[in-house]
Amino acid sequence: MKEQETMRRHIARYVELTAGGERTRHFTAKQPAGMIKLDSGSPSFPTPAHIRAAAQRALDEGLTGYAPGQGDPEFLQAVCETVEREAGARYSPDDVFATSGATSGIYAVFTAFLDPGDEVILLDPTFSLYALVARQLGAVPVFVPHAADYHVDVDAVRAAVTPRTRLVMVNNPNNPTGVVYRRDELEALAKLCAERDLMFVADEAYEKILQPGCAHVPLLSFHDYRDHLILTHTFSKTYAMTGWRLGYVVAPPDLATLLFGVHRSITGPICTFVQRAGAAALRGSQDCVAEMRGEYRKRGSLMHRLALAIPGLHPLDPQGGFYLYARYDHALPARDVRARVWDAGVAIRSGTEFGDAGERHLRFSYSVDEVTIEKGMAVVADVFRQLG
Ligand SMILES: Cc1ncc(COP(=O)(O)O)c(C=O)c1O
Missing domain, CATH: 3.40.640.10 (Type I PLP-dependent aspartate aminotransferase-like (Major domain))
Incomplete structure (x- = not known):
């Protein structure tokens, strides 16, 4: 046991330097059952x-x-x-x-x-x-x-x-x-x-x-x-x-x-x-792409509307992809706001995962259905109310 405690493995330098970053932590964190996933990069549709x-x-x-x-x-x-x-x-x-x-x-x-x-x-x-x-x-x-x-x-x-x-x-x-x-x-x-x-x-x-x-x-x-x-x-x-x-x-x-x-x-x-x-x-026919695009448009405008209604949160207009990016007024760092939202049961990503310019920003995904968006944004609204 003692030996194991003192054992230090050799890990390649650049791998060791990059281990445990925000992106890696996100993918290795276990999400509790029932978490509302507004962090997903995966379309909710089946492959056509x-x-x-x-x-x-x-x-x-x-x-x-x-x-x-x-x-x-x-x-x-x-x-x-x-x-x-x-x-x-x-x-x-x-x-x-x-x-x-x-x-x-x-x-x-x-x-x-x-x-x-x-x-x-x-x-x-x-x-x-x-x-x-x-x-x-x-x-x-x-x-x-x-x-x-x-x-x-x-x-x-x-x-x-x-x-x-x-x-x-x-x-x-x-x-x-x-x-x-x-x-x-x-x-x-x-x-x-x-x-x-x-x-x-x-x-x-x-x-x-x-x-x-x-x-x-x-x-x-x-x-x-x-x-x-x-x-x-x-x-x-x-x-x-x-x-x-x-x-x-x-x-x-x-x-x-x-x-x-x-x-x-x-x-x-x-x-x-x-x-x-x-x-x-x-x-093949690109109708499936147009159908999914139509859904993302509905989801994007729903999420944007709900985010706009949250005091202190300033979402960009959705343009491309299925992410809503929003600046917030509170002084708390993005990592901490993400953690508060996570603790309230909604997974999102902090802006800083994507670079320092992402400080005071959050990323919400609307790859999920409208019911999930509504539930998730209601929780986010509660968290922002508590933040004051
Ligand atoms: C901008 C961008 N590029 C690439 C990827 C990786 O996608 P994949 O390896 O599944 O093609 C993602 C996934 O979220 C992405 O957002």
């Missing part, structure tokens, strides 16, 4: 039937061995068709590879470009995975706060570039703010990356989940800068496929095979039957 059927067909055809090369040819082709349709950009299947959701694609891209001490520019706040992965690699996330309207402060990004900068990573629509970036700010970043020889990486996980009047500008539509563009994409949100673990990366021809080589040693190839489901999702 025609997508499930495609996977079943592939299984019945015996497609259960290793997938070939960078992915199933049908899948890679379907991705190229989609990119051409949506971004007007021609890519070859050789420029694409299948990934396990967006997560492994992001890991591969960061691993390929970031030596220890290298820098990746992140807009603050942003999806918390990026900084964690960078730190796990010994690289440095350089957070650049958004402008007051939560859009990109291009001059601040320019000023943050140093000789160690390798990547600019953007999440559009942004998680947690829900902001959908405009063409001009994205183009300015693309131009900056080309001038300074950086890679501009975009994660467009929520591109199809848009509120009325919001338009998404795809990264790959900046054709003049294509040598500097990398898209990491996922089926998780658009097609309610979080558990399937499917995504893809699109990269310039000279980089795709290199990146795939890194990715291959993280997950091995992605299941062929899952890729066939992905091809069916991309090539």
